[in-house]
Amino acid sequence: MAVLQGRLVDRLEASGALTPGWRQAFLDVGRHLFLPDVVWASTSDGYERCDRTENPGRWLELAYSDVAIVTQWEDDADGGQREPTSSVSMPTMVASMLRDLDVHEGHTVWEGGTGPGWNAALLARRQGADAVVTVELDREVAAQAEANLRALDDAPTAVVGDAADGYPPRAPYDRGILTCSVREVPAAVIGQIRPQGVLVLPFAPLFGGGAVARLTAAGRTAEGPFTGSSAFMRMRQQRYQGPPVDDYLPGDWPGDAAQEYTTLSPLDVVDDWLASFVVGLAVPDAYYRRSDGDGMTTLWLFDTGVTSWATVDFVNGAERYEVRQSGPRRIWSEVEDIVRWWEKQGRPGFDRFGLTVDTDGGHRAWLDEPANPLPSVRG
Numbered sequence: 001m002a003v004l005q006g007r008l009v010d011r012l013e014a015s016g017a018l019t020p021g022w023r024q025a026f027l028d029v030g031r032h033l034f035l036p037d038v039v040w041a042s043t044s045d046g047y048e049r050c051d052r053t054e055n056p057g058r059w060l061e062l063a064y065s066d067v068a069i070v071t072q073w074e075d076d077a078d079g080g081q082r083e084p085t086s087s088v089s090m091p092t093m094v095a096s097m098l099r100d101l102d103v104h105e106g107h108t109v110w111e112g113g114t115g116p117g118w119n120a121a122l123l124a125r126r127q128g129a130d131a132v133v134t135v136e137l138d139r140e141v142a143a144q145a146e147a148n149l150r151a152l153d154d155a156p157t158a159v160v161g162d163a164a165d166g167y168p169p170r171a172p173y174d175r176g177i178l179t180c181s182v183r184e185v186p187a188a189v190i191g192q193i194r195p196q197g198v199l200v201l202p203f204a205p206l207f208g209g210g211a212v213a214r215l216t217a218a219g220r221t222a223e224g225p226f227t228g229s230s231a232f233m234r235m236r237q238q239r240y241q242g243p244p245v246d247d248y249l250p251g252d253w254p255g256d257a258a259q260e261y262t263t264l265s266p267l268d269v270v271d272d273w274l275a276s277f278v279v280g281l282a283v284p285d286a287y288y289r290r291s292d293g294d295g296m297t298t299l300w301l302f303d304t305g306v307t308s309w310a311t312v313d314f315v316n317g318a319e320r321y322e323v324r325q326s327g328p329r330r331i332w333s334e335v336e337d338i339v340r341w342w343e344k345q346g347r348p349g350f351d352r353f354g355l356t357v358d359t360d361g362g363h364r365a366w367l368d369e370p371a372n373p374l375p376s377v378r379g
């Protein structure tokens with residue numbers, strides 16, 4: 001175990017994700033202590049299920065691999081697995097978010113999204129148990145985390161509750177870290193970080209993509225850059241399904257939508273994590289569904305206000321793609337305009353974008369500096 005753990009820690013340090021100040025905590029707090037017997041490791045081909053009782057060697061290897069490990073699934077109506085709902089996060093992600101958090105001795109820390117408790121245990125190991133409070137919504141997950149954390153010398157305060165409320169009894173905090181993604185930064189959390197304090201969170205717009213935001217609080221606002229790509233499970237109440245297509249288009253397709261064409265491949269947008277992110281920052285209420293066929297894909301685009309829809313047909317090898325748009329908004333045109341703008345800027349990466357949020361729910365995304373907001377593309 002110690003060999004596997006040491007190897008992982010060395011690799012995290014060599015990559016720059018793990019800063020020297022976190023090394024000892026990563027060596028002291030075993031990741032395997034937070035895993036149940038049956039786990040699903042996230043791989044490039046899907047999920048690898050592993051049962052400790054059947055294959056203890058592989059189970060331990062996965063515990064010290066740089067992969068996220070799913071520990072809870074939401075079941076669908078037939079008892080099948082629908083969506084992962086809790087996990088022990090990927091070590092690179094945990095280390096780099098803790099690096100971004102920039103804790104100093106004596107800092108108090110609030111965490112939203114305890115999961116099985118590994119990140120909270122790392123924080124408590126470094127900051128001291130009394131300095132850390134962590135909040136988990138799911139009772140079953142919280143009970144498991146509580147048991148995992150209780151077994152440690154430095155057990156932080158673990159609370160069952162909604163991370164969107166922060167945790168007022170111990171506020172304000174010097175540092176805040178969310179480990180489930182949001183498309184709207186909860187106002188209560190912003191207000192509970194001390195001025196000049198830091199809030200680190202995975203921001204994932206509805207349209208797609210995601211990146212870690214490192215916001216500096218200033219009373220009723222918080223502002224700062226994105227530091228790099230991320231993919232986290234969403235804060236449960238911010239998941240969005242959208243109404244059926246009939247609510248947008250009561251009759252047969254294409255309704256009143258005229259035929260248009262675009263030279264921008266819709267797959268170059270939705271299959272690109274960064275491009276999707278930029279679209280999501282600029283058009284926060286747009287979302288899509290896709291249906292894939294043999295060499296072709298239809299992308300349906302919608303707004304959450306249920307006013308407008310668009311379709312774009314991708315065909316393999318085509319030079320232009322058919323577009324239909326209906327409603328007061330031209331959703332595809334909005335998407336295309338922001339992608340063209342982004343291309344004109346030289347396709348800036350995640351770390352050139354930033355976000356300003358306020359306790360009234362305002363969200364403003366910018367490029368390079370707050371004075372340079374993303375252009376408005378809403379027609």
Ligand SMILES: C[S@@+](CC[C@H](N)C(=O)[O-])C[C@H]1O[C@@H](n2cnc3c(N)ncnc32)[C@H](O)[C@@H]1O
Nearest residue numbers: 086088089113115118119137163179180235236
């Ligand atoms: C990726 S896991 C957290 C990983 C964890 N912090 C670790 O140590 O690796 C995300 C967790 O956020 C929790 N969550 C989702 N929505 C929440 C909410 N509104 N309030 C608190 N927890 C929430 C989920 O139940 C899940 O356990």
